[in-house]
Amino acid sequence: MSERIAFIGGGNMASAIIGGLIGQGYAPGQLDVVEPFAATRDKLKSSYGVSAQAEPGAFLSSATMVVWAVKPQTFREAALQVRPHIQQALHLSVAAGIRSNSIVNWLGTQRVVRAMPNTPALIGKGISGLFARPAVTAQDKQQVTQVMADTGELLWVDVEEKLDVVTALSGSGPAYAFYFMEAMTTAGAEMGLTRDEAQQLAVATFIGAGELVRSSSESPKVLRQRVTSKNGTTDAAINSMEDDDMQAIFINAMYAARRRAQELGDEFGKA
Numbered sequence: 139m140s141e142r143i144a145f146i147g148g149g150n151m152a153s154a155i156i157g158g159l160i161g162q163g164y165a166p167g168q169l170d171v172v173e174p175f176a177a178t179r180d181k182l183k184s185s186y187g188v189s190a191q192a193e194p195g196a197f198l199s200s201a202t203m204v205v206w207a208v209k210p211q212t213f214r215e216a217a218l219q220v221r222p223h224i225q226q227a228l229h230l231s232v233a234a235g236i237r238s239n240s241i242v243n244w245l246g247t248q249r250v251v252r253a254m255p256n257t258p259a260l261i262g263k264g265i266s267g268l269f270a271r272p273a274v275t276a277q278d279k280q281q282v283t284q285v286m287a288d289t290g291e292l293l294w295v296d297v298e299e300k301l302d303v304v305t306a307l308s309g310s311g312p313a314y315a316f317y318f319m320e321a322m323t324t325a326g327a328e329m330g331l332t333r334d335e336a337q338q339l340a341v342a343t344f345i346g347a348g349e350l351v352r353s354s355s356e357s358p359k360v361l362r363q364r365v366t367s368k369n370g371t372t373d374a375a376i377n378s379m380e381d382d383d384m385q386a387i388f389i390n391a392m393y394a395a396r397r398r399a400q401e402l403g404d405e406f407g408k409a
């Protein structure tokens with residue numbers, strides 16, 4: 139394979155992608171990593187056999203794809219350091235909030251794909267929203283699909299603004315699920331279970347409900363209505379939530395997350 143993939147940033151998200159590629163049969167020699175932190179470099183070497191360098195250099199010139207897995211606030215600085223070493227490459231950014239216009243400005247190429255993953259990607263159970271600039275070819279998109287394959291599901295969106303919604307929904311979404319588990323655990327413990335018992339029940343319930351809805355052809359709404367018999371226990375709970383306008387509270391929260399994603403794009407995207 140002539141493909142060579144360079145990772146800028148070798149943290150959690152890069153490791154998840156690298157682990158997936160090695161599992162798919164990529165040779166460690168096809169992958170390069172730039173990672174300033176020595177302990178992280180050592181871990182990449184011992185876990186996957188990939189070589190990692192503290193700084194960018196001429197070795198990057200053969201990269202056919204560059205995966206940007208740095209924190210949003212360090213992206214610009216890293217891009218300016220890396221740019222002189224890159225020839226022709228497709229760029230894939232997993233950095234939250236950084237808009238493709240900023241990446242184009244910093245790198246001087248239009249071949250840019252943005253991905254918005256979520257934390258379950260670290261165990262291969264994530265979902266990422268992806269957006270490709272018009273200059274990205276179908277073959278480029280295919281390559282990105284392959285690189286991201288082991289992080290979980292992929293959803294390509296047609297306009298970049300949708301990635302801010304993806305951020306508010308699935309990007310921050312695992313925390314919403316944890317928040318509900320937390321509340322259910324607290325309530326269960328208040329009502330007489332031990333915290334461990336309550337947490338076990340809450341976690342298994344989320345996983346079971348998630349798997350049930352995935353294996354069903356019905357929507358979450360229909361499945362919910364089916365387990366809500368009139369005057370039953372679930373009905374009492376749902377009515378209480380509706381009285382408190384829970385859906386509106388939730389929708390407001392997602393608007394807040396999207397607003398913050400837009401602000402971060404403005405803040406970190408400055409030239």
Ligand SMILES: NC(=O)c1ccc[n+]([C@@H]2O[C@H](COP(=O)([O-])OP(=O)(O)OC[C@H]3O[C@@H](n4cnc5c(N)ncnc54)[C@H](OP(=O)(O)O)[C@@H]3O)[C@@H](O)[C@H]2O)c1
Binds near residue numbers: 150254255260
């Ligand atoms: N983890 C997730 O589940 C997740 C989900 C959605 C989006 N993302 C996005 O993915 C990106 C990476 O996240 P992560 O969780 O993998 O973060 P991380 O573990 O902190 O990894 C970022 C790595 O980049 C390194 N780095 C910093 N400056 C650099 C530079 N100039 N050149 C090269 N490397 C540099 C950092 O090194 P130092 O430690 O030395 O600074 C760090 O090891 C972020 O933008 C994040 O928002 C992550």
